[in-house]
Amino acid sequence: MELTTPTKLEFYDQMLKLQSKAILVHYFKGDDGRKALILDNTIFHPQGGGQPSDTGFICVTDSNLRFCVQDVRSKDGVVFHYGVAEDSSMDNELEQGKGKEVILQVDESRRRLNSRLHSAGHLLDVCMRNVGFGHLEPGKGYHFPDGPFVEYKGTVPLNELQNKQREIEIEVNALISKGGKVYATVLPYREAAELCGGSLPDYIHPVSGGYKAYFWTTFVSNTGNDWKSHGNSESDSFRLLTVALFSHPVQGSNPRIIKLGDNPGCPCGGTHVSDVSEILSMKVYIINLLHLENDNLINDPHVSECQIWVSQIRTKKGMTKVFYTIST
Structure with a gap:
């Protein structure tokens, strides 16, 4: 199955919106047996960026059909809402439902918890800088309820x-007691970099995702189909290609930036609280992750709240893993 039209992510602009309408684009059963709905737009957050997916319901307008959304994933910009119809006898109606209007309802308690955990992880980055650990580069973030953490290089x-x-x-x-409005905005690359303290992570490119195909088309149109004849080697051809790329203006990428209060922003595609104060309170505990001489990673998954666990084994390189919890 090929789907080329990306799903519009309505939660990008309206993170607090829990009910919406959409058009059913496709209903299918995957190779793994799971059934999924694909819509033209969605308020359901797919799992990714360290945040678990939303759950909830999708109902067909003017029908008794209700589809229970159990998992949401995204692939190549298309969002898949996995789940089951509450009445399995109505599967045929879903199969024939392309183009019908549906009503989306996100589970409020799950979304709220996920948003608080995700915002807490970003606030932790701010605090690491404030206490003198700005040199530790944030890495993997895990904002799930079962042991959220952020890893830092160093x-x-x-x-x-x-x-x-x-x-x-x-x-x-x-910072939580002080509070501060949380903003989500999509900006041109340069403006986004300024909002994030002057730079963006390497994984965000200054030009849009489709730039390679555009550049290649431009290069071939300028040099002819026999592009290798314009260079004596692949390196020469690559040099000519590079010249073609940067001799034409291109549309910049537009990353989505989350900003917590007056603190620098951060690229993020997740959902967040509307104010930092909604996190309520946090506890943190730090672990040094040590890579041993045999490259085995020392880690204690059962570390208790506020416990410090330190290995005395010599390291070649390491990371700092900061676990956190939020009040319920």
Whole structure:
């Protein structure tokens, strides 16, 4: 099955919207047996970026059919709403339902928890900078309820772990108490970089995702189909291609930026609270992840709240893993 039209992500602009309408584009059964609905737009957040997917219901307008959304995924810009019809005898109606209007309802409690956890992870990045760990580059973020954490490249000196943990926890809860509006906006690359403190992560390119195909088409149209004849080697051809790429103006990428209060922004495609104060409170605990001589990763998945776990084994390289919890 080929679907070329991306699903419009309505939650990008309206993170607090929990009910919406859409048009059913396709209903299918995947190779794994799971059934999915594809819509022209959605308020359901697909799993990704360290955030679990939304769940909820999709109902066909003027019908008793209700589809229970159990999981949401995105592939090549198309969002798949996986689940089952509450009445399996109505599968045929879904199969014949292309073009029909549907009503979307996101589970409010799950969305709210996911948003608070995700915002808490971003606020942790702010606090790491504020307590002197700005040199630790944020890496993987896991904002699921079962043990959320953020990994940072680099390690905290062992003799500073306990004090820094206390500093981070005091700082993060002070920011929560202070509060601050949370903004989500899609900006041109340069403006986004300025909002994020002057630069963006390497995985965000300054030109749009379709630039390779555009550049290649431009190059071939300028040099002819026998493009290799314009260079004595592949490196020469690549040099000519590079000249073609940068001699033509291109449309820049437009990353989505999340900004917590007055703090620098951060690229993110997830959902967040409307105000930092909605996180309520946080506890943090730090672990140094140590790569041993045999490259086995030391980690303790059962570390308890506020516990410091430190390995005494010599490292070649390491990371800092900061776990956190939020009040319920």
